[in-house]
Amino acid sequence: MYDQHTAEVPPAVPPARPTHEATTVERGSFCIARCRCGWSGPARRSRDLARTDAADHRTSAS
Known part of the structure; x- marks a missing residue:
């Protein structure tokens, strides 16, 4: 059986996500x-x- 070393496996890099991802949340009659x-x-x-x-916020924080 082949033993794979960690140096041979490239690290899994998640796709880059924007730092600022603003959304809206409703709380009762308020948003x-x-x-x-x-x-x-x-x-x-x-x-x-x-x-x-x-x-x-998205435009000012970028």
Whole structure:
């Protein structure tokens, strides 16, 4: 049986993901923009404003 050394096997590298991936989350009647980096926007009653907060964060953080 062939014994494969770890130096011969290339490490598995996950595909690069953007650091800032902002989405919206609903909490009751409020919508909040949140990001993978830990950022969160203010609670909004308007989903459109929360999506705008998320988009603004993505562009300003890049």
